[in-house]
Amino acid sequence: xxxAVTRSDEQLMVELRNMNKWYGEFHVLKNINLQVKRGERIxxxxxxxxxxxxxxxxxxxxxxxxxxxxxxxGIPLTQDVKxxxxxxxxxxxxxxxxxLFPHLTVLENCVLAPIWVKKIPRKEAEATAMKYLERVKxxxxxxxxxxxxxxxxxxxxxxxxxxxxxxDVMLFDEPTSALDPEMIKEVLDVMIExxxxxxxxxxxxxxxxFAKTVADRVIFMDxxxxxxxxxxxxxxxxxxxxxxxxxxxxxxxx
Amino acid sequence: xxxxxxxxxxxxxxxxxxxxxxxxxxxxxxxNSIATILLAWLAVTLLIPVIDWVFISAxxxxxxxxxxxxxxACWVFIGQRIDQFLYGFYPREETWRLDLSFVLLLALILxxxxxxxxxxxxxxxxxxxxxxxxxxxxxxxxxxxxxAVDTHEWGGLSLTLVLAxxxxxxxxxxxxxxxxxxxxxxxxxxxLSVIYxxxxxxxxxxxxxxxxxxxxxxxxxxGMNFDKLLRALIGITLxxxxxxxxxxxxxxxxxxxxxxxxxxxxxxxxxxxxxxIILPQALKMMIPGIVNTFIALFKxxxxxxxxxxxxxxxxxxxxxxxxxxxxxxxxxxxxVAFVFWLFCFSMSRYSQHLEKRLQxxxxxxx
Numbered sequence: 001x002x003x004a005v006t007r008s009d010e011q012l013m014v015e016l017r018n019m020n021k022w023y024g025e026f027h028v029l030k031n032i033n034l035q036v037k038r039g040e041r042i043x044x045x046x047x048x049x050x051x052x053x054x055x056x057x058x059x060x061x062x063x064x065x066x067x068x069x070x071x072x073x074g075i076p077l078t079q080d081v082k083x084x085x086x087x088x089x090x091x092x093x094x095x096x097x098x099x100l101f102p103h104l105t106v107l108e109n110c111v112l113a114p115i116w117v118k119k120i121p122r123k124e125a126e127a128t129a130m131k132y133l134e135r136v137k138x139x140x141x142x143x144x145x146x147x148x149x150x151x152x153x154x155x156x157x158x159x160x161x162x163x164x165x166x167x168d169v170m171l172f173d174e175p176t177s178a179l180d181p182e183m184i185k186e187v188l189d190v191m192i193e194x195x196x197x198x199x200x201x202x203x204x205x206x207x208x209x210f211a212k213t214v215a216d217r218v219i220f221m222d223x224x225x226x227x228x229x230x231x232x233x234x235x236x237x238x239x240x241x242x243x244x245x246x247x248x249x250x251x252x253x254x
Numbered sequence: 255x256x257x258x259x260x261x262x263x264x265x266x267x268x269x270x271x272x273x274x275x276x277x278x279x280x281x282x283x284x285x286n287s288i289a290t291i292l293l294a295w296l297a298v299t300l301l302i303p304v305i306d307w308v309f310i311s312a313x314x315x316x317x318x319x320x321x322x323x324x325x326x327a328c329w330v331f332i333g334q335r336i337d338q339f340l341y342g343f344y345p346r347e348e349t350w351r352l353d354l355s356f357v358l359l360l361a362l363i364l365x366x367x368x369x370x371x372x373x374x375x376x377x378x379x380x381x382x383x384x385x386x387x388x389x390x391x392x393x394x395x396x397x398x399x400x401x402a403v404d405t406h407e408w409g410g411l412s413l414t415l416v417l418a419x420x421x422x423x424x425x426x427x428x429x430x431x432x433x434x435x436x437x438x439x440x441x442x443x444x445x446l447s448v449i450y451x452x453x454x455x456x457x458x459x460x461x462x463x464x465x466x467x468x469x470x471x472x473x474x475x476x477g478m479n480f481d482k483l484l485r486a487l488i489g490i491t492l493x494x495x496x497x498x499x500x501x502x503x504x505x506x507x508x509x510x511x512x513x514x515x516x517x518x519x520x521x522x523x524x525x526x527x528x529x530x531i532i533l534p535q536a537l538k539m540m541i542p543g544i545v546n547t548f549i550a551l552f553k554x555x556x557x558x559x560x561x562x563x564x565x566x567x568x569x570x571x572x573x574x575x576x577x578x579x580x581x582x583x584x585x586x587x588x589x590v591a592f593v594f595w596l597f598c599f600s601m602s603r604y605s606q607h608l609e610k611r612l613q614x615x616x617x618x619x620x
Contacts, residue, residue, distance in 0.1 A: 062515050088521035099516035103534050112530060113520035165520060 012071070013038045013169050013200045014059055019068035021051075021058060028054050029065070030224045036169070041201045043211040043232075046221035047247060052204045055221070056171045059202070060091045073168055089117060092162030096174040098154040100146035106133070106157050107142040110164045118165065125164070132160040136190050152183030156190055163194075170194070172203040206251065212236065220244045308588075319579060331582040332589050335573050339589075342409015342564055348401060351392045352412045358385065359419070367604070369611070382423070405483040409564035411593065416483075417490060417555040417565065418597075422548050424491040429498025434528060436503055447499070454496035459554050462489045467561035486558050494551045501543040505536030538612050545605035549598045556594075566590055 014036040021029040029051050036042055044052045057063040058070060061077060061084045070077040072087045101109050110129035114120045120128075133139045136156035138149075146154050155175055162170060172191065176184045188210050195201055195214040205211070211218050211232055218235040220228045220243075228241045236252075239245045268274055280290045311326030314333075322328035332339070341349045362385060365377040393416070396402035408416070435447030454462075466489035467482055474480075509532055517527040537544070559568035570590050574583040 060519055062518060085521055085523065088519060091519070093516075093519040095512060095516065095519075097510075097512050099510075099512035101513065101516070101531055101535075103538065113522060116526050116530065117521045117523075161520070 011037050013040070013073060014202070015069070015071040016055075016059075017069040017071075019055075019058065019065050019070060021054060021063065021065045028224050029058070032068070032226060034219070034226065036200065036202060038168075039198050039200055040216045041195045041199075041214050042203065042217050042219060043215040044202065044204045044219045044221060045206060045208075045211070045247075046227075050221040051224040052221045053173050056173060056202050056204055059171060060088050060093055062093075085117075089165065090168045092165055092167035092170040094155070094158050094162055094170065094172045094175045096177050098146070098151070098158045098178075100154055100158055100161070102146050105143055105145055106138075106149070109146065109157060110161045113161070114164050129160070129164050132163045133157070135163070135193075136160045137186075150183060151179045152186045155179065155183075155187045159187075159190055159194070169200040169202070172201065172205065174204050174206070176205065176207060208236070208251065220247065222247070319582070322582075327585050327588070328582055329585060331573075331579050331585050335570075335579075338410060338573065339566065339569055340411045342413055342569055343407040344403060344409070344412070345401070345407065348395070348403060351395070351400065351403075355389045355392045356412070356415065358388070386423075405481050408483065410569045411566045413483075413558075413563065414552075414555050414565045414567075417487065417558060418548075418552045420487050421490045421494055421551050421555065424487075425494040425498050425547075425551070426544070428491065428495035429502055430533065432495060432499035433502035433506055436499065437506055451496045451499050454493050455500070457493075459490070459493050459557055460560060462493050463557060463561050465489070482561065483563060486561060486563060490551070490555065494547065494554075497547050497550070498544070501540055501547055502536060504543065505540035506532065508539055509535055538609075541605050541609050541612075545601055549601055552598055552601070553594060566593060 012035055014034070016032050016034040019029060019032040020027070032055060034055075044056065046052050054063055058065045059072060059077075065077075073090045075083055075087050075090075077083060077087055100106075101112070104112065107126065107129055110133065111122065111125040114125040114128065115122055130139055130142065133142055136159055138153055138156055138160075141149055141153060141157070146157065149157065159175075175191070176187050179187060184207070188207060191201075191203070191210065192214055201214075203210070203215075215232050217229055218232050219226055220235070220239075220241070222243050228235070228239065228244045230240075235244075236248065239248055268277060281287045307326045309326075311324040313322050313324050313326070313328045313330055315321065316330040317334060319328070319330070321330045337346070337349075341352055344352060362377060362381045365371050366374065366381060371377075391397055391400065393408075394403060394405070432447050432451055435443045436451065438444045438447070463486060466485040470485060513531055513535065514527065517531045522530065556565055556567040558565050559571070564572065567590050570586040571583075573579065574586045
């Protein structure tokens with residue numbers, strides 16, 4: 001019995017149980033329940049203001065939830081700073097606006113957290129960083145500053161920076177929304193590759209092509225609630241809920 | 255039909271060279287032309303007498319006021335008193351200690367400021383930790399075979415520099431802590447910082463110095479008395495740190511929220527986030543404001559004359575009352591103004607240079 005519980009817990013990377021969040025009087029997230037297994041790729045979509053970014057930002061405590069439980073990699077998320085820091089070590093995040101550190105070079109951006117948070121020797125951290133910069137196909141930019149790169153290159157650096165911490169799960173918060181159309185593909189290609197290598201991913205995105213290619217599950221949110229979740233095939237071809245149908249017709253048929 | 259590119263024509267002659275520049279910037283309309291001529295006339299009529307007074311008709315050599323024969327300034331007065339203006343009443347045979355302190359400081363500053371020189375980390379350690387101890391023993395003496403020199407005997411430019419350097423070095427870190435405190439999530443830390451900043455910003459520096467030198471001793475038990483210079487230094491530091499805190503807070507607020515979030519998401523702790531990510535950007539952005547505060551501090555040090563410390567201004571003022579040199583106050587004040595200007599202008603130029611050098615790109619977000 002206990003064995004079964006632990007085993008199923010080990011399978012779970014992220015679990016949200018009856019999670020609620022308010023901004024003052026405004027109820028942003030209502031009774032969210034979500035289980036993400038190790039290696040699972042989840043795409044979260046929905047109209048703006050539906051709470052999808054807020055939800056994934058709760059997972060690494062960039063936003064605080066007021067009730068319910070969040071358990072990441074077996075660690076329950078509480079006020080305890082130690083637990084928050086432990087979770088943040090395991091969770092990588094990629095932002096809409098990249099949020100690279102403009103005063104540091106690309107390489108320094110990548111090695112900073114491994115050196116200071118994980119106490120990895122600089123030599124080793126730099127080797128790892130170069131490996132990931134190669135994987136996102138920009139090792140030649142290592143000595144440049146973020147301001148000298150294009151948006152797509154910056155976002156790929158941001159992905160490499162997260163990977164350098166060797167995270168167990170990656171959160172993507174609209175990673176392509178701030179990019180020019182011709183740069184979206186280079187970032188998506190990196191994300192698809194990452195997904196194929198088995199990284200656990202939660203992506204808030206409007207790239208439905210990406211969802212169809214890599215997602216194990218698509219989640220549709222509206223008004224702070226999870227309205228529908230299904231595998232991509234069912235989700236796109238046979239949406240159950242009226243609001244999902246409306247949303248899909250708006251983003252697919254134009 | 256065949257088209258051929260025409261060769262590029264040279265620009266019209268009256269748009270290039272000195273004439274072109276003058277036409278464009280000085281005489282590009284009747285109003286500007288009149289303004290140019292008027293200002294040129296004013297500059298000439300005002301500058302010529304000044305240059306004449308300072309250089310042409312001035313007396314430069316001699317030992318007494320009998321040497322002052324010209325119509326212009328008599329720099330003999332400054333020349334005769336220069337030792338006192340620089341060193342105050344510091345014993346003459348010990349002034350090498352002052353010289354050495356400032357040469358050391360200058361060398362360390364150059365080491366830190368010139369980008370090509372290596373081992374900045376060591377330079378910083380030497381400047382911030384080793385140097386203050388060395389300078390303290392050099393200046394006050396009383397150990398290592400050095401004669402003790404009481405701070406009553408300090409004065410002149412060296413005193414001004416001691417006040418300014420200590421004030422700057424101490425108020426910057428204190429200001430950073432206060433600015434972080436004011437932004438803190440912890441209510442007690444936050445209120446204490448706000449109260450501190452608002453109290454010190456709300457009182458004039460003169461009041462602070464008076465309090466430090468006249469009222470503070472009243473609260474101490476009989477016989478306990480600590481150095482007047484030290485009290486002035488503490489007063490200046492506490493006062494300026496409040497201003498520094500507000501300048502730095504401006505910088506902290508200008509850092510986009512995404513920078514804090516990215517640092518959090520990577521698992522950096524509060525101090526790591528501040529020291530590695532936020533402060534380097536905030537301080538860089540605030541260089542003009544910080545240097546502005548430094549310049550204000552440098553000039554404010556002359557207020558210590560009201561509590562009986564003889565800084566550069568006070569000591570020159572005292573010298574103008576010397577019966578042998580009555581009537582040469584103008585030269586004295588011009589000299590003081592020039593020295594203050596020289597230091598403040600250097601700081602201002604260096605800050606401009608630093609701003610350009612630290613420019614690493616165009617920021618990275620909308």
